[in-house]
Amino acid sequence: MPGGLIRKAISVRGVVQGVGFRPFVYRLAHEYGLTGWVLNHSGGVEIEVEGSAAALAAFVRDLEGKAPPLARVEGIEITDVPPVGSTTFEIRHSVAEEGRYQLISPDIATCPDCLRELLDPADRRYRYPFTNCTNCGPRFTIIADIPYDRPLTTMRDFVMCPQCQAEYDDPLDRRFHAQPNACPACGPHVWLVPSPQLETLKPKADDVIAQAARLLQAGAIVAIKGLGGFHLACDATDEAAVRTLRERKKRPAKPLAVMMATLEEVKQHCWVSEEEERLLTSPQCPIVLLQWRPESNISRLVAPRNNYLGVMLPYTPLHHILLRDVGRPLVMTSGNLSEEPIARDNDEALRRLAHLADYFLLHNRDIYARYDDSVWFVPYVSRFTFHPSSSNLKPGTLEPETALSQPIRRSRGYAPFPTKLPFKVRQILACGAELKNTFCVTRDEYAFLSQHIGDMENLETLEHFETTIELYKRLFRIEPEIIAYDMHPEYLATKYAKSQVSNLQSSVPIQHHHAHIAGCLADNGWSPDDGPVIGVAWDGTGYGTDGRIWGGEFLVADYRGFRRAGHLEYLPMPGGEAAIRAPYRLAIGYLYALTGRVPSLPSLDIGEAERRIIQQQVDRGINCPQTSAGGRLFDAVSALLGVRQRITYEAQAAVELEMAAQIPNLQSPISNGYPFGIEESEEGIVIRL
Structure with missing residues (x-):
């Protein structure tokens, strides 16, 4: 053993590629006077490091404890190997290994260092949108395959x-092996074109983002190519523009995002709790549902009959430049017709969105994976008894008790990072349901949940799914x-x-x-050996x-199976799917049954003929599932309450019922519930309404 030195081979698994892990290892090795090498391979990061026992112990301790903020170390394996007397520490080229895999980082919002450069007129990347x-x-949106190296990206x-x-x-630069690294001299660029269908003026060839901002200020609708696809943008304070977009x-x-x-601008329009602020400013930068201030000048057409706004901060340099140039909130909704997948490529967007947008802000960095925005909310335990807009408390001075943040849509910033299961599984594909589809693939102890796919109701979404x-x-x-x-x-x-x-x-086949x-x-790390739970599953x-x-449903369940212990009583849906689109049919069917x-x-002001037809459907069981x-x-x-008779989006009647049910002040809490009965049957407990 040369000079009392020892050498260790270290294998690191997790999100350790594309997050600055190798330069971190390089700096750590130099800090402790160690020699050896580090490289990426298809299964993670491999390290061989040589030095004194004390230095190696400190190196291993800091490898996980001081890892880069975006890294997620899932496992470290260490073995002793013979010393070779190396004199330097180097970063070696990546190695592809058959059959091995690694965890992949989601796309991450612009960091503070890059934002400072972006806004600094003296910096060579001033106003550079990439x-x-x-x-x-x-x-994730630019990766074709692993290992994560530039030739395998767009x-x-x-x-x-x-x-x-x-x-x-x-290795000492924060852009060391940053695969999308670029500048105005060598990287992607943006340009602005009019819609091929709508009669619009041809843009000039100067600062196209500033031009796009002026067009938005004038009421135009602009399709903007982002990280994982196109947004349709308009001035959120311009009611005519929002109406035209709709x-x-x-x-x-x-509701539109x-x-x-x-x-600071968000707080002018919405109340923001500490947890909501943490979500808004996180590296994932999701849309967050926030309570809407009544004095906000954002058009109420953005989220009709809703007390909440879906708000996000800019998460790409292009967004940061555009939002500062336009100087007002922008609607940023998925670039698609309702229920279709988000448009991804330039030619596709010009074809599919030509009748929706006046202008297109395009760029030439290709997108490999479509990637919608994620949506989160912070549920208030006392939501129905506390409303800061109307209580005697000054809004923002007293936070109601909050539960954990909850995802409504898990996509950009989160997928494809997996859920770690409390057990190992075989390689499985779980195909998901019909509405708001996501699928899942599993390997070892990981469940890789896909980004949001959408409602599986058309060929375009099926192709995106496949x-x-x-x-x-x-x-x-x-x-x-x-x-x-x-x-x-x-189901498709x-x-x-x-x-x-x-x-x-x-x-x-899996019961829903x-x-x-x-x-x-x-989600809660429940082991298969922990036994069954009582699970309550209410949906549509x-x-x-x-x-x-x-x-x-009230189920007694574990991973292996379930017993249906209780359920709401069966009631009729006159017309089947038609009753979902027209809730007044449900109201009549329920009342009659x-x-x-x-x-x-x-509230049920319909013609006598239709009323009779609905009653006959219930009596005869014709096109009337239970x-x-x-x-x-x-x-x-x-x-029944006259809140919503017909819907234009899924769950609209229930959403508007929730908005209407929110208590206007603390002086009139709800104290009485609705009566119901419980009946034992051979199938279990039935809850009678």
């Missing part, structure tokens, strides 16, 4: 200039042995699953609400084991 480093920028065609190459090659997008009422330049499954299989080296699918026979995801089953695979409960168990639709529509008559109510769904109960109550 500024990034190892601490921020695109990751930056492969951009040859770095000498200055960028020097940064890329310097009409073109065929989205009459569903808003982007604002700074946290393409993204193939991407996940390739990135994580997964060949499913089992395919799991929802029991509903008519179910039909896809059945079409994929080969002789080498087995398929497993059992999947909900199992998902909660995994789930195919039951009895062939009827479930959705108000429960009371034997339909009283004359102002449902136990809690979501349908909310719809019926919403219609």
Whole structure:
């Protein structure tokens, strides 16, 4: 052993590529006077390091304890190897290894260092919309395969200039091996074009982002290419612009997201709690649902009949420049027609969005994976008894008790980072449900949940679903042995699953609400040996084991199976799917089934002929499936109260019922509940309404 030196081989697993981990290791080795090397491979990061026992112990301790902020170390394996007497520490080229996989970083919002450069007139990257480093920028959306190196990304065609190459090659620079590294001299660029369909003026060739800002100020709708696809943007304070966008997008009422330049601007329009601020300013930078201030000048058409705004801060340099130039909040909604996938490529956007946008702000950095914005909220435990807009307390001076932040849509900034399971599993593809689809693939102890796919109701979304499954299989080296699918026979995801089953695979139908409960168990690290739980699953639709529509379920369940212990009583859905789109049909059906008559109510002002048809459907069971769904109960109550008779987006009646139910002040709390009965049956407990 030369001079009492020892040498160790260290293998690190986790999100350790594209996050500055190798330069961190390089600096750490120099700090402790160690020699050896570090490299990326298809399974993570490999290190060999040589030095004194004390220095090696400190190095190993700091390897996880002081890792870069975006790194997530999932495991470290250390073995002793013979010393070789190395005299330097070097960063070696990446090595591809057959069959091995690694965790991949999601895309990350612009870091403070890059933002300072972006806004500094003296910096060479001043107003450059593709500024990034190892601490921020695109990751998942530009990766074609692993290991994460520039030739395997959509930056492969951009040859770095000498200055960028020097940064890329310097282990002490924060852009060392930042694969999307670029500058105005060598990187992607943006340009502005008019819609090929609408009659608009041709833009000039000067600062196109400033031009886009002026167009937005004048009321134009601009399609903007971002990280994972296109947004449709307009001035959120211009009611005419918002109305035009809604009409073109065929989205009459569903809330639209808003982007604002700074946290200070957000606080002018919304109340922001400490936890909501943490979410807004996090590296993931999701849309956060915030309570809307009544004095805000954002058009109420942005979120009609809603007390909340979906707000996000800029998360790319392009957004930072544009929002500062435009000087007002912008609607930033997915670049698509309602229920279609987000547009990704320039030619695709010009074709699909030509009738929606007046102008297109395009760029030439290709997007490999479509990637919608994530949506989160912070649920207030006392939401229905505390409302800062009308209490005697000064808003923002007293925080109500809060629960943990909850995702509504998990996509940009979060996927494809996996959920770590409390057990190991085989390689499985779980295809998901029909609405708000995501799929999941598993390997070892990881469940890789996809980004938001959307409602599986058209060919375009099915193609997006299939393409993204193939991407996940390739990135994580997964060949499913089992395919799991929802029991509903008519779901597109179910039909896809059945079409994929080969002789080498087995398929497993999963009851919808059992999947909900199992998902909660995994989220909370529940071990299979911890036993069953009582799970409550309320939603709008789930195919039951009895062939009827479930959705108000009390299950005793674990990962392996479940027993239906109780449920809401079955009630009619006159017209089937038509009753979901027209909740007044549910209200009439429920009233008639429960009371034997339909009283004359102002909220149910429909023709006598339609009323008779609905009653006949209930009497004869014609196109009138039975449902136990809690979501349908909310719809019926919403219609009975005159809140919402017909819907234009999923769950609209229930959402508006929730908004209407919020208490206006602390002096009139709800003290009485609604009566219900509990009846024992052979199937378990039935809750009678």
